[in-house]
Amino acid sequence: MSDPLEVRMVVFDWAGTTVDFGSVAPAGAFVEAFARKGVTVTSDEARAPMGVHKKAHIEAMLKSESVGAKWREAAGRDWTRDDIDALYQLVTPMQVEAARKHGRLVPGVRECVAALRARGIKVAATTGYFAAAAAAVYEVAAAQGYVPDFTICADEVPAGRPAPWMIFRAMERLCVYPPAAVVKVGDTIVDIEDGRNAGVWSVGVIDSSNEMGLSEEEFNALSAEERDSRRAAVHERYEAARANDIINNLNELLPLIDDINERLRACSRP
Numbered sequence: 078m079s080d081p082l083e084v085r086m087v088v089f090d091w092a093g094t095t096v097d098f099g100s101v102a103p104a105g106a107f108v109e110a111f112a113r114k115g116v117t118v119t120s121d122e123a124r125a126p127m128g129v130h131k132k133a134h135i136e137a138m139l140k141s142e143s144v145g146a147k148w149r150e151a152a153g154r155d156w157t158r159d160d161i162d163a164l165y166q167l168v169t170p171m172q173v174e175a176a177r178k179h180g181r182l183v184p185g186v187r188e189c190v191a192a193l194r195a196r197g198i199k200v201a202a203t204t205g206y207f208a209a210a211a212a213a214v215y216e217v218a219a220a221q222g223y224v225p226d227f228t229i230c231a232d233e234v235p236a237g238r239p240a241p242w243m244i245f246r247a248m249e250r251l252c253v254y255p256p257a258a259v260v261k262v263g264d265t266i267v268d269i270e271d272g273r274n275a276g277v278w279s280v281g282v283i284d285s286s287n288e289m290g291l292s293e294e295e296f297n298a299l300s301a302e303e304r305d306s307r308r309a310a311v312h313e314r315y316e317a318a319r320a321n322d323i324i325n326n327l328n329e330l331l332p333l334i335d336d337i338n339e340r341l342r343a344c345s346r347p
Contacts, residue, residue, distance in 0.1 A: 082345060083338045084260055086253040087193055087330070088244055088277070090128070091204040091214050092176070093264035093287040095186045095223065095327075099296065100127060100264065100287035102175035103206075107138065110168040114160075115151040118144055120290065127287040128205050128265030130237035131172060132165045172210040180217030183285045184293070185327040187222050192331050201227045201247035205267075208232045227251050238267040241275035257341060260334065262327075264288060269318040278337055281315035283308050284326045288315070 093100030107123040122144050126137035138144045139156045148156050190200055202225040204211050211230035218224070227250045231237030234246060244261060248254055261272035261279050264286030272279025283289060284296060288311040291299075299307065308325060315323050322333055 082255075082257060082341045084198060084278070084334050084341075085258040086199040086201060086248070086251055086260070087334075088201045088203055088247050088259060088261045088272075089225070090263035090265070090268050091202055091206065091211070091218075092179075093127075093285055094262060094268075094282055095183055095202070096181065096214060096218055097176075097179040098181070098183050098285040098293035099289065099291050100124070100285075101292055102179035103127060103131070103134075103172060104287070104290075106168050106171035106175045107134065109171055110135075110164050111138075111144075113167055114148075114164065116144070116147050118147065124287050124290055126267075128238050128263065128267035130205055130231040131168060131207055131210075132161060133237065134205070135161050135164045135168070169207065169209065172206065173213050176206065176210045176213040177217055180214055180221075182218065182221050182223055183327065189327040189330055190223060193334075196334075198334070199227075199251045199253060200225045201229075201251060203228075203238075203243040203247065203271075204230050205237055206230050239270035239274055241271050244271060244275040244277060260330075260337065262324075262330065266314065266318045269315060269320045272321075273319055278321045279319075280322045280324060280330075280333065281311075281318075281320040282324050282326065283311045283315075286311060 089095045092103055104120055104123045108118055111118045122138060126134045139148060193200055208230055215228055227247050229243050229246050234242035248259060253259060256276035259277035261277050262282055264282050269279050269281055289307060312323055324330060324333055
């Protein structure tokens with residue numbers, strides 16, 4: 078008789094999920110890069126495409142109506158592919174530095190990962206960061222005691238999110254299949270989408286997320302009413318993206334995995 082199907086791997090995102098509460102580092106770097114070109118973008122405009130490869134992120138910002146208009150006003154012309162390349166060259170060192178500066182672990186990460194490993198569940202990490210920034214995040218996280226079993230970034234696959242290739246690569250490297258045995262946890266809409274595209278359990282985390290968009294200090298300063306309202310708004314966006322499940326924080330992940338395992342057992346009963 079084969080072993081019962083259950084969760085055997087969790088794939089975490091980095092910024093906004095396991096490090097950098099509120100995904101402050103990447104958002105700030107995009108704001109600064111555009112500012113150096115004379116274009117003032119808001120934090121919300123910088124956050125909107127979060128989770129994709131950073132060059133695709135820049136293109137998505139420029140394609141948006143608001144940022145595109147600001148670019149035309151500042152530059153006196155429409156943006157070009159050369160502008161994307163120039164902005165990417167600007168943002169690259171900023172992202173690396175910001176990743177190091179804002180690499181503090183999200184509360185509960187170490188405890189959550191220890192509990193997963195105690196159950197024999199493997200831990201992988203994927204990111205929209207390019208290789209140099211991903212390496213910086215890994216180094217800072219490792220110094221705090223978080224070392225995934227496998228890591229991969231968008232530079233290492235044919236296409237970043239929402240394509241499922243990073244998740245598939247993690248499954249291959251850690252020898253975990255089928256997709257129903259994998260849980261993807263992320264904090265952006267494209268995190269939800271790449272989980273769905275990979276056919277795994279796609280879970281959105283709210284409190285530390287790019288979608289919430291608040292630093293840990295800002296989040297903790299919210300009143301109970303403000304917190305509930307903001308959580309509800311993010312929950313709604315994850316639902317619209319067809320997340321399988323939604324959690325407020327990583328303290329809720331282990332009970333969710335128990336529930337997923339029960340659903341898997343129910344499906345396998347005659």
